[in-house]
Amino acid sequence: MNGVTRRGLLVGIGAAGGAGAMYAAMGALGLAPDSQEKAFTPPQASDFSLKGKASAKVVILGAGVSGLVAAYELGKAGYDCTLLEARARAGGRNLTLRGGDRLEEANGPSQDVKFGEGVYFNAGPGRIAPWMVTMDYCRELGIPIETFVNNNAAAYVHTNGQTVRARTARADMYGYVAELLAKVTHAGALDRKLTKDDQERLLEFLRRFGDLGPKLDYEGSTRRGFTKFPDIGTGTPLDGPQTLRDVLAAGVGRSITNDFGYDQATPMFQPVGGMDAIVNALVEKVGADRIRTGVQINRITNLQDGVEVTWNGGSLKADYCIAALPPHVLARIPHNLGAEITTALRTPQPVAAGKIGLEYGRRWWELEDRIYGGVTETDLDITHIWYPSHGYHARTGLIVGYYASEKNAELYGALTPEDRKRRALTQGKKIHGEKYRQDVLSSVSIAWERQAHIGGGWVRWPDFDSSFTLLQRPAGRVYFTGDWLTHLIAWQAGAMESARSAVTQLHQRVLQSP
């Protein structure tokens, strides 16, 4: 099983040892998924009445998605939850910026968001795969969703200084792959592998797959696109194709496979109006009065009969604690949970990630490029350009001018907001031309590694080792949650699944306690 998805490579052990190593590691650790096969059952009030128990008091550190989901699920059974959040707002990395917002940055200038009415920028998560639990929460919480276009044949691929439409790159690559395999098949190279019947079936597929001519040649295809699309006439197909050598040299193949993975496959989804609709709905369900913002924990003490949490100017005692913070943030808070916990928390490494939102006065990508949503893939430091999957045909709009991680993110993060914008525009111009620098109304950029109390876009585990398994279980009365404790790192779904796991464990414990 070769679990190579782009995201997997970015965020997982894959970066170090290849995804195969990850799965091997999992098996060796006894983390076979069968043991988690059971569907989640939310706690409910009747669980207590049946067993003659009472719900407990829980302090939740961090009001990100994981902390909020934990509070929401525990709240269904009447648990008395308090969320302590160091930042000014709940939501954590689920952050949607709008006009009037102010984005602070650790050791950097703050940015005033000046977007016009109705324009928003999902600075954190921006898309949801349909199989993810995030969709279930959208349904349960009544959050309207709409399609997020993650794959667009009309978007561009920019590699080695060349720009082509994704449809063109794909048609040429598939055309040549089909031609090469069809011809060696025809020449008998597969005679010992495949029966004649199977060869015929294969050839039938390859003809369709590559849009091959009668002699199994790839001579171009209308799939590549047109300089003028058909109307009354047949249209004017693009010149081409390029030679196989040029197609290979352009290195566009990487982009073609972007949506093959189970996490990036078409279609994907987004909440209407901004990803923080999820945060807002959870906050409403949990109760805003249960969330205390601006509270920076300075000690976690596990006690015989509870947990005490202290901060500058206050403290709180509860029966249990859910620590829903990033591991590298949590590791810096003094506690009495033992050195092994600290070591485990220090194991996953934060990864830099950043995005810029560019608000334009006109939607030139729709008007001139006929790009409605989707992603342009590049080998530039901006990595991707996202076009909006909503507000089609509006007067203005926002595109994501870079979505970079690791070194590229650090490069942008180290710049001032003005220089980030300047660089992003210079890079984007290589693809879209001078119009990319025109009609820019405003911009906001985020460097997650520079966000206070967050300190990274996500984490990378050098190994999903014993630290990973250790933190799946409580240390005394303290539970740990977050996307970083799952195999859905960098997805909200991970935060949610982790919260569900902790909630299930905590609730079972309360029900079984003497």
Next chain:
Amino acid sequence: MNGVTRRGLLVGIGAAGGAGAMYAAMGALGLAPDSQEKAFTPPQASDFSLKGKASAKVVILGAGVSGLVAAYELGKAGYDCTLLEARARAGGRNLTLRGGDRLEEANGPSQDVKFGEGVYFNAGPGRIAPWMVTMDYCRELGIPIETFVNNNAAAYVHTNGQTVRARTARADMYGYVAELLAKVTHAGALDRKLTKDDQERLLEFLRRFGDLGPKLDYEGSTRRGFTKFPDIGTGTPLDGPQTLRDVLAAGVGRSITNDFGYDQATPMFQPVGGMDAIVNALVEKVGADRIRTGVQINRITNLQDGVEVTWNGGSLKADYCIAALPPHVLARIPHNLGAEITTALRTPQPVAAGKIGLEYGRRWWELEDRIYGGVTETDLDITHIWYPSHGYHARTGLIVGYYASEKNAELYGALTPEDRKRRALTQGKKIHGEKYRQDVLSSVSIAWERQAHIGGGWVRWPDFDSSFTLLQRPAGRVYFTGDWLTHLIAWQAGAMESARSAVTQLHQRVLQSP
């Protein structure tokens, strides 16, 4: 250039002679698209004031999309247009059915539409490609659009009695194609075709494309899907892969390439709330008072100084006429335009096409199959199943239970509405199981070949021959329009482009008239 798209095969000369023949034919006929390269300039009132001319009176036969667009564009310059429509409503094949509507059928029972609030069924066109002029009209007319999911990795492919997810079919086919080509490349079979460097680049692509193992074997992939998707754990991948022989025998390859064509590529779009938003907006712009419904023309007379159109109980004289009817309908109306015109009108052959809308009391395809929009491809007579790309997570919803053409459409068309439904449910059950026949609230089916004054889903030209070119030009003062006169047959964009062409010709003539 091998212009093989599925739609092209369905509707064009491709069915007879291969698409290559079509392009050759075009070239031979002097229809090189360069001559139509000029963008459309709508007529405007100032055209007349500058030239000292006056606009003219135009009678338009048929208030389908083509007739409406012609009236709309001519109206911009003050032309006095009257539309005569034989049916009870404007819109033609752009037909959206809702609760309370009644669908009549020639020589068949009528159907009362019983859909619940907010449920609709696009009985005619259902999707728009982003490059099409239809998008421009949506923008110009202020019609909100949303993504239409035309490709869904979670939808199914059903062939030869087997059902697999599209993602699984694709992963296996790509995996084996990559493995086969990688291994023959590795074995030196391409040494005379490709340099070693190019072979390395090709292998790099194939590894990604097929998710191959280190020894270039395809051993399955997480891209195939999971019985349990990753969460805290790594998930449980689907068993597999199937053998190459089984994959080839399943014949799933045809479905994989469905969205490769320029007309079906991801993403596609639809008006919010139903395709007839386009009709409604055009009717409003044109003025409902200019449209006379229930008018069945029985003669068209081209005169020295105008055109006279008569019907049972009335007649109308205008300076020009735009005949925006299907050719097979127009051919049956007596006229004095000459035998050559009649012969030309009889050349394109109407094609049967039908759809059924199945309204369900619960969206089981989302709840249980995690299918949010998209199309399941089958080798059954239902051909396709469409899942809705809107109303996600609503309580009820409508899926298109068949979208068939040619023989399959005729098969369904010949049944009673009740039998169409029964048959569609029986077929769909082969894919989705017994739940497909449960919770059905209501259904409506259309057989376009049985719709009065329309008589087909679209037409097929045996050849884009001299009849096609003849009808691009007026016969006397009568102009012809419709998708059938374009290379966008069966697309609204064809109707619109054709209308624009006639409007341009007519307006030039009026401006140049003495």
